[in-house]
Amino acid sequence: MAAKQNSGFRVICNSVLRKNLVNLKKYIAELKKRHVFKAGLAYLIGAWVLTEVSALVLDTFAVPPYVMKTILIVLVIGFPIWLIFSWVYDLTPEGIKKTHKSDPDTLKSPVINHRLNRTIIGLLSIAVVLLVVNQLRISTNNSENKAGNRTPDEIATAEKPIELIAVLPFFNSKSDPETDYLGFAMADQIIGGLVYLQNMVVRPSASIRQYEHQRIDPKTVGEELQVDYILIGNYLKEDNVIRLNVELIHVHSNEIIWRKPLQVDFQSAFELQDIVAKEVIAGMNVQFTQKELSRIRKNIPHDPLAYEYFLRSISYTYTNEGDQLAIKMLEKSIELDSTYAPAYYHLGDRLHRNAIYGSPNSEEALRSENALLKALSLNSEHMGALGNLAMRYTETDRIMEAVELTKQILEINPNSAEAHFSLGYIYRYTGMNDEAIHEMEKAIALDSKNRVFRTIIITYLFAGEYEKAIEAGRLFEESAFIFEIQGLALFKLGKNTEAVEYFNRVIKLDPDTGEATVSSSTKAFIEGNPEEALSYAIQFEQFQIADAEAWYFKSFLYGMQGDKEGCIRCLRKAVDSGFFNYPLMSTDSYLDPAREDPEFQKVLQKAKEKHLAFKERFF
CATH class of the missing domain: 3.40.50.10070 (TolB, N-terminal domain)
Structure with a gap:
């Protein structure tokens, strides 16, 4: 009985299926008779042709973008309407007439079929012509971009090797x-x-x-x-x-x-x-x-004695003592001649160095920024002032302004090693570590002997490339800064004995600097003196360094000691001040003692949001 029921059910299903297939074939045949497929194809080709022509014309007359968007929306909406129209109506020599399915004589005639074929062929021909024109236009634009819309002598300049x-x-x-x-x-x-x-x-x-x-x-x-x-x-x-x-x-x-x-x-x-x-x-x-x-x-001094003071300031070495002497000379020079941009640039540079490496304080950092701004007000294309100010902006949570200044330098000289390094510096602060390394290595390839570029070793350190950080440090003149970062890289590698040797060099070279304080704290931690290590961390926090990255190092020292409150406080200051290297913060094991704290997670989330916002805007 069940077998008979199943057999009957299959018969019914097969019958329904055959009926549906017959209906589908009739429907498709009806679509063909009414030339709906060809009408749809003609519409799509015509719409593409109209879009290409519109793009050419609108671009020529600099028409606002919303006009092109409106055309595209109308064409998309019009497609289903056109299909319905081609099903319901027929274009005959007597005009537009409604097509009746029941009347075969009213179905679209071969004449209409030929018209549609000719229309499709004509539109395809136009499409081919437009494709050729568009390809030539792209090729021309590429050539113009390579020339950069420059004058003939500028184009010739680009062909000469560096x-x-x-x-x-x-x-x-x-x-x-x-x-x-x-x-x-x-x-x-x-x-x-x-x-x-x-x-x-x-x-x-x-x-x-x-x-x-x-x-x-x-x-x-x-x-x-x-x-x-x-x-x-x-x-x-x-x-x-x-x-x-x-x-x-x-x-x-x-x-x-x-x-x-x-x-x-x-x-x-x-x-x-x-x-x-x-x-x-x-x-x-x-x-x-x-x-x-x-x-x-562009830079012409107006007072001989002021220029002599300026030249004397340049001769002083880049040491804490040299910076102090140079600042005094530059201040004398500016008193006599307040219109010489290089004097303000060098004053800003020396003050910035003193604020970071000498006796850190926020007042000197602000004076440095004001001096650089004054230099640019006198000469807006002074590359030294542009680069130094970009670095200052990077350190104080003005990343977008820093990017714009760096782009300005690259417009003046695309082969500026300083500009490429400045970009790398910005990328390090924003957590784009691979991109930072790429730009900094490009800068060093252009100028392998630039002392400023030594901070690439911090970039390697943050990217987890500790061996490279140690090796790159050997490319530059020995200094407390170099030894400090090399020591931290060795510490990260677990080579504590060697790390302590480097930290001892830092302490011997510059005992009263931030580098020495960081080295002393890490050394005390390695040697099992947590109270001493923490006291140095507290001392380092008191340094008034106007640099967001320095606050990350402070957070690192507190985290290393297991001081959650200090770690979170300094990390928050780093992120709020413009250092939001999220990939580093999310993987640094020395921040782990505070990682599960809800406040730490809030700071980390803020760093992530700032990092992703920068990445979305520039990459």
Whole structure:
């Protein structure tokens, strides 16, 4: 009985299925008879053609984007309406008539079929033409983008390979403490002018200071600095005249490209920057634009004594004592001449260094920022001031402003190593660690001897590449900062004995600095003195460092000691002040003692939100 019921059910199902298939075939046949498929295809091709034509026309006349959006919306809405229309109506020689299914004579005729075919073929032909035109337009735009809408001499400039040059401190032919400062100061000023040339990378002043007051072998020094050309010379100041003998030497061939004697009144010493820059450009056959050359000439001092104070300030070394002496000289210079942008830039730079590495306090950090802003008000394209201010903004939760300043530098000189490093610095603060390493390594590839670039070792440390942090530190001159980060990298690797050795070097070199305090705290922790370690952490928190990243190090020290409250307090300050390296914060095991605390999670969530917002905007 059940078998009969199942058999009957299958018969009914098969019958219904066959009936549905028959109906579907009839429906499809009806669609074909009414040419709905062809009408739909014609509509889609026509809509695409209309879209392409609209894009070309609207782009030409700079019509607002919402017009194009409106056209697209209308075309999308019109498609189903067109399909219904083609089903219900027929376009005949007598006009539009309603099609009746029951009347075969009223079905669309072969004439209509031919019309649709011709329409489709015509639209396809237009589509092919538009595709060709659009491809040519894209190709043209790509060519224009490569040229960057530049003038012919700028385009020619881009085709010239980048040359590397070092301007060494000039040797005083008649050594005198009253005039020895000129050797380094004049070289620094020439370097400051050459940085505006896109097809030349000039080693920074910090890289060439080690050759001050020395007679050198150009080929040896050129190989040490990894450059193609060396500019060397000697000078003599007698009465109110500076006599300068300059040589441009090609390192690889050891050939003297040119040798020239120059003479200027001491009151016009600033003219040497422009004179020597022109000779270097000609001797190296570097192509340049008039705009680049005009940037070199922008900074002209108006008081000879003020300029002398300025040159003396430049000659002081980058040490805590040197920074203090330089600040005093620059303040004297500005008192006499308040219109010279480089004086404000160097004052801002020295104050910033003193606020970070010397006796940290927020007042000097603010003075530094104001000096840099003043420099830019006098010369909006001063690359040193732009870069230094970008760094300052990065450290104080003004990331977007920092990015804009860095972009401005790259517009002035796309091959600026400082600008690429500045981008890397910004990326480190925002948690884009891989991108930070990429930009910083690009900067070092352009200028491997720039002392400022040594902070790449922090980037390696934060990215968990501890061996690289240690190795990269060896590329730069030994300092308390280098030893501190190398020690922390060794500590992270579990090499505590070696880490303590590095921390001892820091404490011996600069016992009263932030680096020494961090080193002392970590060393005490390793040696099993938690109370001493915590006291140093508390001491480090008292340092008034206007740098968000420093607060992360403070949080790290408290977390290492298991002080949840201190760890969370300092981490919150770091995030609120602009350091939101979320990947680092979410994986640093030394923050684990506070990690489960709800307040810690709130801070971490805020860092994550800021990190993702930055990533979404710029990547």
